[in-house]
Amino acid sequence: AQSVTQLGSHVSVSEGALVLLRCNxxxxxxxxxxxxxxxxxxxxxxxLKYTSAATLVKGINGFEAEFKKSxxxxxxxxxxxxxxxxxxxxxxxxxxxxYIPTFGRGTSLIVHP
Amino acid sequence: xxxxxxxxxxxxxxxxxSMTLQCTQDMNHNYMYWYRQDPGMGxxxxxxxxxxxxxxxxxxxxxxxxxxxxxEDFPLRLELAAPxxxxxxxxxxxxxxxxxxxGNGTRLTVT
Numbered sequence: 001a002q003s004v005t006q007l008g009s010h011v012s013v014s015e016g017a018l019v020l021l022r023c024n025x026x027x028x029x030x031x032x033x034x035x036x037x038x039x040x041x042x043x044x045x046x047x048l049k050y051t052s053a054a055t056l057v058k059g060i061n062g063f064e065a066e067f068k069k070s071x072x073x074x075x076x077x078x079x080x081x082x083x084x085x086x087x088x089x090x091x092x093x094x095x096x097x098x099y100i101p102t103f104g105r106g107t108s109l110i111v112h113p
Numbered sequence: 114x115x116x117x118x119x120x121x122x123x124x125x126x127x128x129x130x131s132m133t134l135q136c137t138q139d140m141n142h143n144y145m146y147w148y149r150q151d152p153g154m155g156x157x158x159x160x161x162x163x164x165x166x167x168x169x170x171x172x173x174x175x176x177x178x179x180x181x182x183x184x185e186d187f188p189l190r191l192e193l194a195a196p197x198x199x200x201x202x203x204x205x206x207x208x209x210x211x212x213x214x215x216g217n218g219t220r221l222t223v224t
Binding site: 034036041043099 | 117146153156158203212213216217218
């Protein structure tokens with residue numbers, strides 16, 4: 001079975017500050033890991049994904065995430081927050097080739113001017 | 114390409130009524146999914162399909178039914194609507210090395 005835990009339902013940062021959104025997973029097989037972003041009244045869009053290649057994954061809009069097997073983590077970071085980054089972020093895991101993703105509960109990113 | 118299209122965007126149902134949420138994709142994706150999103154709960158998988166004629170239950174299938182007669186279409190049926198089914202419903206599709214493609218959602222209220 002697979003599961004995802006996102007620490008913090010809300011994260012608040014100032015514009016220009018570091019963004020860190022935490023995700024821990026459990027999986028019985030090598031996982032595929034994803035971060036999705038959801039803007040108001042829209043569906044989810046893929047930010048980045050890890051599929052067993054490089055452990056540091058770069059995504060769109062300046063985001064990146066690092067796969068750490070020893071910590072079962074896949075935290076999302078961005079060096080400098082922008083107002084347009086305010087959105088809901090979801091971490092997801094799937095057991096390799098099954099591609100039935102399980103989503104975390106989401107973290108709402110709030111960016112203050 | 115239109116991607117994943119969901120209709121309707123909004124719907125209000127009375128308890129006990131039935132309806133079908135429509136989902137169609139034009140990307141020739143073989144995998145399709147229905148999720149529901151409730152505040153603070155993330156996305157829960159209702160049903161999924163790995164190809165035409167094949168469907169399977171997800172985490173929260175009770176009260177719903179699906180069919181997949183074509184690659185393009187994956188409708189979700191609510192037979193006897195209940196207040197617990199008030200939610201935002203997302204359809205998604207996938208193939209190969211692509212990411213999940215989501216529709217823009219259907220916001221359903223059951224009163």
